[in-house]
Amino acid sequence: MAAVTVRSFSDIESTFTAYIQDIVYCTMVTVDRKSRPRARVLLPVWEVVAGRPVGWLAVYRTPVKTAHLAHNPHTTYAYWSPRQNAVFVDSVTRWADDPESKRYAWDLYAKGSPAGVGYNPRSFWRLGPEDPQYHVLRIDPWRVQVLRGTDLSSRIWTDTAPD
Template identity: 70%
Template sequence: MPTVEVDSFTDLQDTFFSYVRDIKYATMITVDRRNRPRARVLLPVWEVVDGRPVGWLAVYRTPVKTAHLAHSPHTTYSYWNPRQNTVHVDALSTWAEAPADRRHAWDLYLQGSPPGVGYDPVHFWRGGPEDPGYHVIRIDPWRVQLVRGSDLRSTIWRPAAAGGDALPDAADGLARASRRP
């Protein structure tokens, strides 16, 4: 079956949220300074801002994550379920240190975003969004691929960009990540 490419996230938004709600946990892949991959399973929350998906990830700021993101903010988040439905999110991931961003992510985890995905972060960070151990990564996707397991139908979203280049460089992602939705 041919791959369908779309430039409006709206075209796959419902399926994206359906798969994320069903699967919940994603494997986050980063690379070290020698470009060797490292995977870990985490639970991002998602929203749509100005027609684009934006993810938020509550984490402990470990030395490995810190070093990897300092080397390259390019990451992949991969979701899979036994029916072979998958979501692959290629993104720029940056530390969101502003108090408003930390509070925003906290609130998305509490409410579930999408509904059914999230948890009460106070179970991990008793001091709330101001807890010194609570950190947030903002996820700005530049490509999302959905694969339906029943027939392997694939849909890929890449945002339309000025000049036709949907692949951001690290500086673009860092500038975008510093803006609040």
């Protein structure tokens, strides 16, 4: 079945939200200096700002993740369920180290984000948003694809890729 391109993220927002609420965890893919992919399973939280999806990812600032994002901030987040429903988010991901962003992401995780996905971040960072091990990535998607497994119908939203 051919993919359908939608004009507005709002055209796929409810499906996007339903799928990530069902699937919860996703695979984040980065690339190294030799263009080799690296995957890890994480749990971003999402919201819609000015009609665009925005993700936040609470993480430990590992040397591999830091090096990959410094070299190439383009990332993909892939959600998949055994029912074959899937979401693919192509994006630019950057560190958001300012205290306001860190507190904002912390609060989204703690309350379950607008999409209803989150956890108590204090389970990982006991000192709260000021914990020196707590870091935040901001995810700015430029392409989101939702795929329904029952008939393999696919809808894609794209926007101009951020730099």
